[in-house]
Amino acid sequence: MANIMEIQNVSKIYGPLKALQDVSLSVPPGQWLAIMGPSGSGKTTLMNIIGCLDTPSLGEVILDGVRLSSLKPGELTTIRREAIGLIFQQFHLVSYLTALENVMMAQFYHSLVDEGEAMEALERVGLSDRARHLPRQLSGGEQQRVCIARALINHPKLLLADEPTGNLDEINEKLVMDILHKLRGGGSTIVLVTHAPEVAAHADRVIVLEHGKLAEDRLNERGGDAGPLAAAGLAESEGEVGGAKMAS
Numbered sequence: 001m002a003n004i005m006e007i008q009n010v011s012k013i014y015g016p017l018k019a020l021q022d023v024s025l026s027v028p029p030g031q032w033l034a035i036m037g038p039s040g041s042g043k044t045t046l047m048n049i050i051g052c053l054d055t056p057s058l059g060e061v062i063l064d065g066v067r068l069s070s071l072k073p074g075e076l077t078t079i080r081r082e083a084i085g086l087i088f089q090q091f092h093l094v095s096y097l098t099a100l101e102n103v104m105m106a107q108f109y110h111s112l113v114d115e116g117e118a119m120e121a122l123e124r125v126g127l128s129d130r131a132r133h134l135p136r137q138l139s140g141g142e143q144q145r146v147c148i149a150r151a152l153i154n155h156p157k158l159l160l161a162d163e164p165t166g167n168l169d170e171i172n173e174k175l176v177m178d179i180l181h182k183l184r185g186g187g188s189t190i191v192l193v194t195h196a197p198e199v200a201a202h203a204d205r206v207i208v209l210e211h212g213k214l215a216e217d218r219l220n221e222r223g224g225d226a227g228p229l230a231a232a233g234l235a236e237s238e239g240e241v242g243g244a245k246m247a248s
């Protein structure tokens with residue numbers, strides 16, 4: 001099957017600084033990719049380029065067969081809202097809107113989503129009972145799950161998450177990882193930035209950036225075909241995140 005994402009010799013240059021240097025990467029559909037690397041190594045820069053929030057100085061990104069450099073800004077916005085779900089470390093929730101209304105606003109305020117659809121997305125992250133709460137009435141973990149629900153509107157093919165568990169305690173981290181496992185089990189392609197090896201261990205593949213360069217690219221070892229099976233198992237039994245099981 002064709003790759004959902006092709007990054008070809010991408011560089012991002014800010015004056016004397018090369019935030020990304022000649023990065024190339026192919027990602028097949030359904031893969032869960034973790035991006036690691038020290039602070040300032042270019043992880044968010046790469047995510048922003050994949051997420052159509054930024055453009056490379058050099059090189060090409062091809063998403064689902066579409067060469068992004070060939071698109072006009074309006075067309076980039078269309079791809080972003082139709083094919084991509086974005087989850088950030090900073091929650092970016094609107095403080096005076098309820099959880100449900102935040103999800104209805106969808107990402108980038110491109111449209112108002114049907115209330116039923118928004119409710120369904122909240123259910124998928126286990127938050128239907130918090131739908132009428134304002135962000136300040138929600139815990140950090142719950143706010144992050146609202147952001148995930150918002151990213152799931154439109155059922156994006158590609159889910160990009162920049163340190164989605166960075167602000168969370170262990171229990172909420174586990175809830176978020178559980179949701180990501182279920183999404184991967186459902187066929188979504190996931191790109192996850194994380195500093196935490198135990199979070200990266202959930203992914204199928206880990207790349208490491210150093211000074212904007214691709215320093216490492218490895219598959220996480222699993223027993224047999226444990227990835228999809230573990231994900232399916234998770235969908236049935238809550239509370240069985242396979243971190244230890246799946247880590248190499």
Ligand SMILES: Nc1ncnc2c1ncn2[C@@H]1O[C@H](COP(=O)(O)OP(=O)(O)OP(=O)(O)O)[C@@H](O)[C@H]1O
Binds near residue numbers: 014017018037041045
């Ligand atoms: N708009 C910008 N203008 C100039 N330099 C920038 C800009 N955005 C990012 N940089 C620089 O590019 C480098 C990579 O930044 P990036 O945000 O991608 O790092 P990161 O790997 O996500 O780090 P962290 O783990 O701290 O989030 C950094 O040195 C940063 O200062």
Ligand SMILES: [Mg+2]
Binds near residue numbers: 045
């Ligand atoms: Mg970053």
